[in-house]
Amino acid sequence: MASQSEVKQPATAQRVEDRMRRQDASSIETTVLVLRNASTNLVEEDFRRLIPQGKHMEGWTLEQGDILKIIPGRNLATLEQQNYYYLLFASKLSAFTYQGHATRIARMAASHTPSSMTSPIAVPPGYTIDGMDAHSAIQSFALVPASQDLDLRQLQPPLSPMMTSIVRNQGYNPLVSRSDRMAFEVRLTLDGPQIPANRIRYVLLETARDRSLAWSGGEELAPKITKWEPKSTVSPWDRESRTARAVASANNRSEEEQMQWDLEKQRRKTERDGMAMEFGPNGQEQKTMRTLGVVYVLGFYTEMAAQQFVQYWHQRPMVWTADDGEQGLDDELPPVANAEILCLLLPLLISSVVVARQVHISVDASSSMGVLPPVARFFGADEPNEATTPDGEVLLAELGQLSPHQTYFRTHNLLTTCDPSDDDTPRLKWGCTNAYxxxxxxxxxxxxxxxxxxFDTYLERGVKPYAQIGFMPRALAxxxxxxxxxxxxxxTYNIIFTGWSHVPTSWQKWxxxxxxxVKHEVELRGxxxxxxxxxxVWNEPxxxxxxxxxxxxxxxxxxxxxxxxxxxxxxxxxxxEVAGGPGGSWLGLFLDHTINGTNNATGGEGSSLDFISFHAKGSPIYVNAxxxxxxxxxxxxxxxxxxxxxAFAVISSYPSEKDKPVIIGEDDPDGCAACQSDAYNYRNGLxxxxxxAVAFSRDLDLALRYNINLEGTLTWAFAFQNTSYFDGFRVLATNQIDKPILNVFRxxxxxxxxxxVANSTGQLSLDTVLADSVRGASDVGVLAAYNQTEGKLAAMVWNYHDDALPKPGVQVTLDVSGLDxxxxxxxxxxxxxxxxxxxHSNSYTKWLAMGSPQSPSSAQIVELKxxxxxxxLGSPRTVQVESGKVAVAFSLPIHAISLLVLEK
Structure with a gap:
C-alpha cells in the first residue's frame, strides 16, 4: 500500500507544474517584496533611504536600478490602509539585495540600540561594522522599531490575479470608474455623526472657495465625489465568487490573498458585533467602539489639488448648516474628517510598462570644456526699499553666501522720488529714494x-550693487x-508707466x-x-x-x-537691458550707436560699453481642461x-563686440514678479x-554655440514684506522661509x-527645446564641473517637463570616468x-502638510525654515573608485533636481 506522502505527491507535482506554466506565460519580470507588521505612517523616503547604491555593495547591479514603486496595502472593502506594503523591483537580484541589506541593518539596529533589557552602547557617528557606517545606517532605519523583528519577504510566483494587476499597473486599478479621467483619488470618511451624502460636495466646495484652496480653482479642479460601494469591487472575498475562491484557495492561495482573506474575515466578525477593528504596530488586533462611517472616493485632476485637500481636511471638523427640511446635528459635535490619497494607477499619465524609463548619464572628468561661468549669482527686484526690511535683510545675507563667487543685486527705482516725500515704504512694483x-x-x-x-545693506551681507541708473526724478521729468x-x-500692467518713465527736462541736469x-559712492566707499x-542705464527702453x-x-x-x-x-x-532678447532691431541699433554713432554728450564717435545686457522671459499659460x-x-x-x-546672434554679428561680457539682465519664466494668475501658479513648488536649471544650462549651451562671453543670468525675484505665506508671487522666500527655487541657486x-563633457540619454537636443520646448518626453539633463583647487566633481541632474502634471520619474545611472x-x-x-x-529642500510641501497655516506656530516656523x-538624499557616503570610475544609481521624480558631489 502506498504511503500517505506517495499519494499526495502527484497533486503537489501538478501544482508545481501549474505554477511554472503560469509563470512562464507571464511577461512580468517585476519582483515583489512585502513588508508586514509595519506602521501605516511610513513614507516613501523611509524605504528609499536603505537603497544600496554603488558597486561597493556586493551583488548590486546598477543597471537594474531602484525600487520601482512602493504601494501601501489596502482593505478593498473599506479602503483603509493596512500595516503592510508592497515593494516592486525591476529584477529579483535588486529585490534580493535590498532585502538582505534591510535585514542586515534591522539586525544591527536591534543589537546596537539602547534598551532597558540589554542597554548596549549606541554606536557613535562614523563607527563602521563590516565596512558599513553603522551609525548612519541605524539612524536611517525606520521600517520597524528596533525591538521588533523585520518581516520582509519575497512573494513567490505565480502571483495572484490581483497582485499581477498591481504589478502591471504599479498600483491598484482605479476604484471608481470615471469618464472624466481624474488621475488622483482620495479616501474620505467622517468620524462621528454623518453628513448627508448630498451635502458633502457643497460643504467641501464652499470651504475651498472661502479659503482660496487649490481644489476650488474652477470646475476642472473641483473634486468628483463618489460613495464607495465595496460590493462593486472584484475582490478575494466577493460574495458571488466566495465558494469558488475558497476552493481555489484550498488548492493554491497566494500569500497576499490569504492576508486580505483573513483580515476581511476578522473585520466582518467584529463589525457584526457592532465594533471596528484596528491593528497595532505589531499586527495585533485592537477592537474599538468606533462607528464605521460611509466611505467616499474623491477624484482630482492634479496631484497638488489632491494633496492640498488632504492636508487641509485630515483630522479637521466638518461643520455644516442644515437647510430647511434637513435634519441637522442638533447639539452633537461635528464629525471629524479623515482623508488620505489612495495609491492608485494613474491611467492617462503612467505607462502600463512596469520598468521605469532608464537614463544613462556619463561625465568625463578628464575632458574639460573650459571654465564654467558662475552665471547664477545675479538677482533683482522692482522694489529697492525691500532690501532694508527684516525679510530683505535676511534674504540678502543668504544670497551673499550662495556661491564662492560674488553675488550682485539689480533694482529699479533708485532715482525715483517718494510720494509723499517722507514715505519710502515699499509696495508692489514701486520704490523711491528722494535722491534728486x-x-x-x-x-x-x-x-x-x-x-x-x-547699498550698505547689500555690502554688509556680501552682495554688491548692479546699479541701475533710473528712473526719472519727479523734478526732472x-x-x-x-x-x-x-x-x-x-x-493691468501698463498702469505703472507714469511720470518716472519720461525724458528729462534737461540733459545737463540728468x-x-x-x-x-557716482562721485558720492567713490568718496564714501573708495x-x-x-x-x-x-x-x-535704465530698464527695457x-x-x-x-x-x-x-x-x-x-x-x-x-x-x-x-x-x-x-x-x-x-x-x-x-x-x-532691452526686453525680448534683441528687442527687434533695438539691440542692433544700440550697438551701432555705441560703436560709431554720434555721442550726444561729447559730440565724438561712439559711446563706452563694457558689457552688453538684454532680457529673456518664458511664456507660461494655463491650459483649460x-x-x-x-x-x-x-x-x-x-x-x-x-x-x-x-540676442546672441545679433551680438556675435559684431566682431568688435562679440568678446565683451554679456549679462542676461532678467532671465525668468514669466514677465511679472508682482502679478498673479493661473498661469503663474508654478512659483511655490518644484x-x-x-x-x-534647464534655462540657465541651455543659456550656457547657446553661449558656446555663438561664442558668447556669458557672464551672468539674472533672476528677477526677491521678497515682499508683510504678505501671506506662499502667496504665489515670484519671490525667493516667503516670510523668511526659503522657497525651493532658492535651493537651485545653492x-x-x-x-x-x-x-x-557630460551626456545624458534622456536630454533633449538644444534645437528640439528651442523649437518645441519640453512637451513630449521629459528633459533629463546634466551639467557637470570639476574644481581642481578643491578636488571636487559636481554634477547637477534634472527631470523637467513644461506641464505641471503628474508624470513618472526616471531611473538614472550616472557613470563618472577620468577621475584618475x-x-x-x-x-x-x-x-x-x-x-x-x-x-527634500521643499518648504512648500512641508507647509501644505501642516494644513497651509497663515499663522504658523514658533515650532512650525522652525520646521519650515x-x-x-x-x-x-541620505547621509554622505563612501563610494568605490575603480580605474578612475565611479557609478551611482538613483531615481529622479518629475521636476526634481539632484546634485552629486564627489571628493576624495
Whole structure:
C-alpha cells in the first residue's frame, strides 16, 4: 500500500507544474517584496533611504536600478490602509539585495540600540561594522522599531490575479470608474455623526472657495465625489465568487490573498458585533467602539489639488448648516474628517510598462570644456526699499553666501522720488529714494541717505550693487503727472508707466545727477570698491519703461556714461537691458550707436560699453481642461531660450563686440514678479527650480554655440514684506522661509571650476527645446564641473517637463570616468547627494502638510525654515573608485533636481 506522502505527491507535482506554466506565460519580470507588521505612517523616503547604491555593495547591479514603486496595502472593502506594503523591483537580484541589506541593518539596529533589557552602547557617528557606517545606517532605519523583528519577504510566483494587476499597473486599478479621467483619488470618511451624502460636495466646495484652496480653482479642479460601494469591487472575498475562491484557495492561495482573506474575515466578525477593528504596530488586533462611517472616493485632476485637500481636511471638523427640511446635528459635535490619497494607477499619465524609463548619464572628468561661468549669482527686484526690511535683510545675507563667487543685486527705482516725500515704504512694483529734488528756483538738491542705506545693506551681507541708473526724478521729468501709482496683483500692467518713465527736462541736469551719485559712492566707499560694481542705464527702453524715442534713449545713455566715467574713469558700465532678447532691431541699433554713432554728450564717435545686457522671459499659460487632459499650467522654456538665441546672434554679428561680457539682465519664466494668475501658479513648488536649471544650462549651451562671453543670468525675484505665506508671487522666500527655487541657486553655487563633457540619454537636443520646448518626453539633463583647487566633481541632474502634471520619474545611472586624471591611486571617494524634490529642500510641501497655516506656530516656523534649506538624499557616503570610475544609481521624480558631489 502506498504511503500517505506517495499519494499526495502527484497533486503537489501538478501544482508545481501549474505554477511554472503560469509563470512562464507571464511577461512580468517585476519582483515583489512585502513588508508586514509595519506602521501605516511610513513614507516613501523611509524605504528609499536603505537603497544600496554603488558597486561597493556586493551583488548590486546598477543597471537594474531602484525600487520601482512602493504601494501601501489596502482593505478593498473599506479602503483603509493596512500595516503592510508592497515593494516592486525591476529584477529579483535588486529585490534580493535590498532585502538582505534591510535585514542586515534591522539586525544591527536591534543589537546596537539602547534598551532597558540589554542597554548596549549606541554606536557613535562614523563607527563602521563590516565596512558599513553603522551609525548612519541605524539612524536611517525606520521600517520597524528596533525591538521588533523585520518581516520582509519575497512573494513567490505565480502571483495572484490581483497582485499581477498591481504589478502591471504599479498600483491598484482605479476604484471608481470615471469618464472624466481624474488621475488622483482620495479616501474620505467622517468620524462621528454623518453628513448627508448630498451635502458633502457643497460643504467641501464652499470651504475651498472661502479659503482660496487649490481644489476650488474652477470646475476642472473641483473634486468628483463618489460613495464607495465595496460590493462593486472584484475582490478575494466577493460574495458571488466566495465558494469558488475558497476552493481555489484550498488548492493554491497566494500569500497576499490569504492576508486580505483573513483580515476581511476578522473585520466582518467584529463589525457584526457592532465594533471596528484596528491593528497595532505589531499586527495585533485592537477592537474599538468606533462607528464605521460611509466611505467616499474623491477624484482630482492634479496631484497638488489632491494633496492640498488632504492636508487641509485630515483630522479637521466638518461643520455644516442644515437647510430647511434637513435634519441637522442638533447639539452633537461635528464629525471629524479623515482623508488620505489612495495609491492608485494613474491611467492617462503612467505607462502600463512596469520598468521605469532608464537614463544613462556619463561625465568625463578628464575632458574639460573650459571654465564654467558662475552665471547664477545675479538677482533683482522692482522694489529697492525691500532690501532694508527684516525679510530683505535676511534674504540678502543668504544670497551673499550662495556661491564662492560674488553675488550682485539689480533694482529699479533708485532715482525715483517718494510720494509723499517722507514715505519710502515699499509696495508692489514701486520704490523711491528722494535722491534728486529741486528748490523753488530749480536748483538741484541731492540726498543719498536712502540709497546709502540700501547699498550698505547689500555690502554688509556680501552682495554688491548692479546699479541701475533710473528712473526719472519727479523734478526732472518732462511730464511728471501722474507720478505714483498703486499696483495690485490683478492690475493691468501698463498702469505703472507714469511720470518716472519720461525724458528729462534737461540733459545737463540728468548728467550732473549721475556724476554726483557716482562721485558720492567713490568718496564714501573708495575706488577699488566701486570699480567692482556694475552700472547700467535704465530698464527695457524698448517698451513702456521709456516714454521716449530710441534716439532719446541713446542720448540718455551717452550722458549717463560720460558722467559715470567723469566721476570714475575705470567704472564698469553697460546696457541697454532691452526686453525680448534683441528687442527687434533695438539691440542692433544700440550697438551701432555705441560703436560709431554720434555721442550726444561729447559730440565724438561712439559711446563706452563694457558689457552688453538684454532680457529673456518664458511664456507660461494655463491650459483649460479638454477631453484628453485636465486643466493645468504649462511652462514655455523655449520662449526664453529663443530670446537668448536671437540676442546672441545679433551680438556675435559684431566682431568688435562679440568678446565683451554679456549679462542676461532678467532671465525668468514669466514677465511679472508682482502679478498673479493661473498661469503663474508654478512659483511655490518644484517646477520653478527645474525650469531654472534647464534655462540657465541651455543659456550656457547657446553661449558656446555663438561664442558668447556669458557672464551672468539674472533672476528677477526677491521678497515682499508683510504678505501671506506662499502667496504665489515670484519671490525667493516667503516670510523668511526659503522657497525651493532658492535651493537651485545653492546647487549652482557648488558647480565651480571647469565645465566637463557630460551626456545624458534622456536630454533633449538644444534645437528640439528651442523649437518645441519640453512637451513630449521629459528633459533629463546634466551639467557637470570639476574644481581642481578643491578636488571636487559636481554634477547637477534634472527631470523637467513644461506641464505641471503628474508624470513618472526616471531611473538614472550616472557613470563618472577620468577621475584618475586628478586622483591618481584613489580607491574611494566621498559622495554627497543633494536633492530638491517632493520631500527634500521643499518648504512648500512641508507647509501644505501642516494644513497651509497663515499663522504658523514658533515650532512650525522652525520646521519650515529647516525644510527650506538645501538637503541631502541620505547621509554622505563612501563610494568605490575603480580605474578612475565611479557609478551611482538613483531615481529622479518629475521636476526634481539632484546634485552629486564627489571628493576624495
Amino acid at each position: 529734488t529741486e528748490d523753488a528756483q530749480g536748483n538741484p538738491i541731492y540726498n543719498w541717505t536712502i540709497i546709502d542705506q540700501i 518732462t511730464d511728471p503727472e501722474p507720478y505714483t501709482f498703486l499696483f495690485n496683483a490683478t492690475n 548728467g550732473e545727477l549721475v556724476f554726483q551719485w 575706488e577699488d570698491e566701486v570699480n567692482n560694481w556694475y552700472w547700467e 524698448n517698451i513702456g519703461y521709456w516714454n521716449g524715442t530710441e534716439e532719446q534713449y541713446f542720448t540718455l545713455y551717452d550722458y549717463a556714461v560720460y558722467n559715470v566715467r567723469r566721476a570714475l574713469p575705470t567704472a564698469r558700465i553697460g546696457g541697454p 479638454t477631453d484628453s487632459a485636465p486643466g493645468h499650467l504649462q511652462m514655455n522654456v523655449s520662449a526664453s531660450l529663443q530670446n537668448v538665441r536671437d 517646477i520653478y527650480p527645474s525650469y531654472t 546647487m549652482f553655487g557648488k558647480l565651480t571650476g571647469e565645465r566637463l 586624471t586628478h586622483w591618481q591611486g584613489c580607491e574611494s571617494a566621498n559622495l554627497t547627494h543633494y536633492r530638491i524634490g517632493p520631500t 529647516a525644510a527650506g534649506m538645501l538637503q541631502t
